[in-house]
Amino acid sequence: MVLGTADRLMADQCDDATVRSARRGAWPASLWNAIAQMGLPLALVPEGSGGFGLDPVDAFALARLAGRHALPLPLGETMAANQALALAGLPLAEGPAAFIPVESGLVLRDGRITGTADRVPWGATVGTLVVEYLLGGARHVARLDSGWRVAESGTNIAHMPRDRLSIDAAITATAPAQGHPLYLMGAGLRVLQIAGALDQVLDLSIAHVSDRKQFGRALATFQAIQHELARMAGEAAAAGAAAGLAAEALAEAAGDPMLSVAAARIRSAEAASVAAGVAQQLHGAIGFTQEHRLHWYTSALWSWRDEYGGPHHWTQCLGAAALAVGRDGFWPFVVAA
Known part of the structure; x- marks a missing residue:
């Protein structure tokens, strides 16, 4: 039922005008609000952590739908970011989010995480970053709601935002990572x-x-x-x-x-x-x-x-x-x- 409803929503609201506007750099706020009202950014979150108990395979199918409709939003990224937060016992993102893998090479020093993250999807728009880092050889995740700036705006060849972020943030919400890298x-x-x-x-x-x-x-x-x-x-x-x-x-x-x-x-x-x-x-x-x-x-x-x-x-x-x-x-x- 969720997949069918999501498919219809994307077909109805992800029209030519919306995609063209997004490709010119506009944030499709009404489309994101419709997606969020359905709870799709929480699709990979377990029910006990604030999700709605969707089978993970069906939740991943939402990313396939996003590809089919050329959805100009970080839906998959926000789904994965919220899952990482939920599994680590951290508060979920309240809007669009991005995740930064440990491979990005950010450095943890004196309780702060610093460095540059390249090609972050919708980096200039997201309100939450989920940063993966190593501590004692083990993966940890931190939720950041501030402490970064856009060092360079960019897009991929499909005109989807891929921004370089300069990060210097105090870590206040962090826990060992529990999900997949x-x-x-x-x-x-x-x-x-x-x-x-x-x-x-x-x-x-x-x-x-x-x-x-x-x-x-x-x-x-x-x-x-x-x-x-x-x-x-x-x-x-x-x-x-x-x-x-x-x-x-x-x-x-x-x-x-x-x-x-x-x-x-x-x-x-x-x-x-x-x-x-x-x-x-x-x-x-x-x-x-x-x-x-x-x-x-x-x-x-x-x-x-x-x-x-x-x-x-x-x-x-x-x-x-x-x-x-x-x-x-x-x-x-x-x-x-």
């Missing part, structure tokens, strides 16, 4: 968004070649076009399977989801590259224009493909894990994954 959460969210965007790219491409005519026939009737559509559908299906793998792994509180997320990240990145190229070919030059919806999705795909570790990074992680198990452990490693 935030870098893995970020990578998994991008897998889900890619899968959702590819669903929409496939639909847009089918509609385009069905409507457009050449030599008195719809483009969809040409065998070469049908082959390309089938190729794109295969990539979208593969991305969907990768999204399911990542969501199920991250939904499990126990165990290490790294291998599943790495495999999903690699496959979804390949699907994004192939399908985006095919879609642009099928649409012709019109797909590259900022006025066409395809541009929104393909630019998002190319951005999400490389955020929280691109395919090269995750291929190295997967390869290192395979080498670490040795010759005798390789086959059990493969079948267990």
Whole structure:
């Protein structure tokens, strides 16, 4: 029920005008308020901590919906930030939030956390930062409501804000981290968004070649076009399977989801590259224009493909894990994954 309602809300309110305005730098406040009133930013929070008991796999599916609708909001980031806060027993964010993984290299010294965090989604807009840091070799998370400034405003190629933040904040709300590492959460969210965007790219491409005519026939009737559509559908299906793998792994509180997320990240990145190229070919030059919806999705795909570790990074992680198990452990490693 939640997914269906969220899908309808995004379809109704994430219209062309809203997306275009957001791509020009405006914050879609009314859209965020509608999302927040549904409680979606709390979807990954356990019921006992203020959430509404949504199955984690279904909660992760909201990120896929966000990708399908090109949602110009940090919904997935806020969901993950609130989950990290809830699991650590810290107060939840009251509005949009971002998380900063330990890999960002922020330094803890004398009760203050300092440093620079690059490419923070909607860093200039969020009211809460969830910062992951190491203390005595163990991961901790801190909730920051102040103590940072925008050192440099920026966007990814899809015109979604990615800001550099300069942080110098006293830590007043912190606790040992209980959930999965935030870098893995970020990578998994991008897998889900890619899968959702590819669903929409496939639909847009089918509609385009069905409507457009050449030599008195719809483009969809040409065998070469049908082959390309089938190729794109295969990539979208593969991305969907990768999204399911990542969501199920991250939904499990126990165990290490790294291998599943790495495999999903690699496959979804390949699907994004192939399908985006095919879609642009099928649409012709019109797909590259900022006025066409395809541009929104393909630019998002190319951005999400490389955020929280691109395919090269995750291929190295997967390869290192395979080498670490040795010759005798390789086959059990493969079948267990």
